[in-house]
Amino acid sequence: GRQVVIRPNTMLFADHVANITIGDDVMIGAGVHFYVNNHKFESRNTPLIEQGYYPSKNIRIKDGAWIGANSMLLPGVTVGQNAVVGAGSIVTKSIPDFAIAAGNPAKILKYISST
Numbered sequence: 047g048r049q050v051v052i053r054p055n056t057m058l059f060a061d062h063v064a065n066i067t068i069g070d071d072v073m074i075g076a077g078v079h080f081y082v083n084n085h086k087f088e089s090r091n092t093p094l095i096e097q098g099y100y101p102s103k104n105i106r107i108k109d110g111a112w113i114g115a116n117s118m119l120l121p122g123v124t125v126g127q128n129a130v131v132g133a134g135s136i137v138t139k140s141i142p143d144f145a146i147a148a149g150n151p152a153k154i155l156k157y158i159s160s161t
Contacts, residue, residue, distance in 0.1 A: 047072055053115065059083075064102035064121070072107050075115030075133060080105050082121050108143065117152075128158060 047069045053076035060066045064082035068074075082105055086097040103122030107113065111125045114133030119125070124140040131137055132148025132155075141147045144158045 069109035
């Protein structure tokens with residue numbers, strides 16, 4: 047996107063299957079991690095390192111969003127237009143437009159008013 051700020055130590059992990067899309071006017075704090083896939087952990091009898099990965103899913107950050115420092119965005123999430131993710135949050139589910147979310151896992155705390 048245009049006019050995007052990505053602070054130091056941010057890591058974007060995409061692959062040949064899924065991508066990370068960042069809209070215009072987005073702010074991303076320092077140390078944010080984006081992951082389009084995750085390790086499988088379904089079998090007790092197979093070492094975790096040998097279980098592979100779940101299918102990759104896109105991550106989308108809509109226009110005007112702000113992702114606070116040291117947050118983590120997991121596969122398949124969308125952060126809505128002008129939404130805010132509080133610092134240190136782990137985003138496991140999509141955040142709607144104009145929502146303010148924080149925590150582990152991130153939960154909607156309130157919405158930005160229309161005034």
